[in-house]
Amino acid sequence: MxxxxxxxxxxxxxxxxxxxxxxxxxxxxxxxxxxxxxxxxxxxxxxxxxxxxxxxxxxxxxxxxxxxxxxxxxxxHRGIHLQFPQERHHLDFVDLIGRSVxxxxxxxxxxxxxxxxxxxxxxxxxxxxxxxxxxxxxxxxxxxxxxxxxxxxxxxxxxxxxxxxxxxxxxxxxxxxxxxEKTYPYAWFGILADVAPSTDELIYAWHPNGFALHSMRSDTVSRLYLQVEPGTDPASWSDDRIWDELATRLGHGQDGWELTAGPITDKSVLPMxxxxxxxxxxxxxxxxxxxxxxxxxxxxxxxxxxxxxxxxxxxxxxxxxxxxxxxxxxxxxxxxxxxxxxxxxxxxxxxxxxxxxGDPFEEQLQLSQLRWVTSSEAGATGLAENYAGLPFEV
The missing domain is CATH 3.50.50.60 (FAD/NAD(P)-binding domain)
Structure with missing residues (x-):
């Protein structure tokens, strides 16, 4: 033809x-x-x-x-929350650099x-x-x-x-x-749930069990992530196990904050x-x-x-x-x-x-970095400048 x-x-x-x-x-x-x-x-x-x-x-x-x-x-959103054990800090990008996301x-x-x-x-x-x-x-x-x-x-x-x-x-x-190219030794387990977000802005959480993120898609839909091993089968995680682990890593009950669970509509694992x-x-x-x-x-x-x-x-x-x-x-x-x-x-x-x-030495370095970013205006400003976006010509 x-x-x-x-x-x-x-x-x-x-x-x-x-x-x-x-x-x-x-x-x-x-x-x-x-x-x-x-x-x-x-x-x-x-x-x-x-x-x-x-x-x-x-x-x-x-x-x-x-x-x-x-x-x-x-x-x-004016900024994000950074969390590690017993601490949650809000970085206000608008106050720091005059830009939002x-x-x-x-x-x-x-x-x-x-x-x-x-x-x-x-x-x-x-x-x-x-x-x-x-x-x-x-x-x-x-x-x-x-x-x-x-x-x-x-x-x-x-x-x-x-x-x-x-x-x-x-x-x-x-x-x-x-x-x-760099392949990371962990993956993200993504969860989409028909439940209103339990946070006003994204929560990025370091936890001994692994990273967690509370994001959102709308006023009625939450998007959440858990750090897992590459190749994890989403079917191996029950809904109850997912919500329990999210509650643990995101600090349910800390300073009165609560994670609200709801129907999970999608599960997927994303290599990094x-x-x-x-x-x-x-x-x-x-x-x-x-x-x-x-x-x-x-x-x-x-x-x-x-x-x-x-x-x-x-x-x-x-x-x-x-x-x-x-x-x-x-x-x-x-x-x-x-x-x-x-x-x-x-x-x-x-x-x-x-x-x-999984390296105890690296974990202490991570916590030190998080403490610096959340206590230093210079550290917080650097994160805010990059997260909220650089000019296109940079």
């Missing part, structure tokens, strides 16, 4: 938040794009991922007309972006297969794929944006370069790793989001890093396509990686400070 040939300014591989936001920002510059995605539209819209937006991410989404529902339904899940961000792109008649191909990239070192790269009905396509473009995550074809299309690929571009192919880097979730950086990448990439592609000016495009990888490494370090630091390793 002969492939149908299409042309667009920018071919975007991946219909997650990075790809959708990139198409939105490009459209504002008059740059056309086509978005292709190997998953179904329903699958992409239902994915449960990160729930924290940095101030910089919120500002960008608001500036480009995507902040109306976020402002109405999102939950603005927002609880607004990736599912909601995706829904807002899809609605905006549909209104703009964005062209999508979902449930594609056999995706391949061609001629990325030329001025006319292309993507070939088979659509959901089995019809082959060749999509030619002036540039390709690989926003297709760590398992997509884009990263492997940039051979050579350098990669850095850090990964950075450099460069983030080759020829006319540019990587963004998880296609270029992965961070453990402790620092709430994954979605925000993807947004930061796209905030840099959109004007670079706009200049490249509309003005034949490659200066920003040529600098994209180097500029983006400065922020990627800063966020990678912060995520590693938060992770290693809060997760029990």
């Amino acid at each position: 002969t492939a149908e040939t299409l042309h667009t300014d920018v071919a975007i591989i991946g219909a997650g938040p990075a790809g959708l936001l990139l198409s939105h920002l490009l459209a504002a510059q008059g740059v056309e794009s086509v978005v292709v995605e190997n998953r179904s539209r329903e699958y992409v819209g239902a994915r449960i991922r990160a729930g924290i937006l940095e101030q910089s991410s919120v500002d960008l989404l608001t500036d480009v007309g995507l902040g109306e529902r976020l402002a109405r339904e999102g939950d603005q 927002w609880v607004y899940g990736q599912t909601e961000v995706t829904a807002d972006l899809v609605a905006a792109r549909d209104a703009d008649e964005q062209r999508f191909f979902y449930s594609i297969s056999d995706t391949r990239l061609h001629d990325i070192d030329s001025d006319h790269p292309s993507v070939t794929f088979t659509d959901a009905d089995g019809s082959p396509y060749r999509l030619t473009a002036d540039a390709i944006a690989g926003c297709d995550g760590s398992f997509g074809p884009s990263r492997s299309a940039i051979p050579g370069g350098a990669t850095w 790793r850090s990964y950075v690929h450099a460069p983030m571009q080759r020829g006319r192919l540019f990587l963004a989001g998880d296609a270029a880097h992965i961070v453990p979730p402790t620092g709430a950086k994954g979605l925000n890093l993807a947004i930061a990448d796209v905030a840099l990439l959109a004007p670079a592609l706009g200049d490249l396509v509309r003005k034949n000016d490659a200066r920003l495009a040529d600098a994209y990888s180097e500029t983006a990686l400065r922020r990627v490494w800063r966020c990678t370090h912060f995520s590693w630091w938060m992770t290693t400070m809060l997760h029990r390793s």
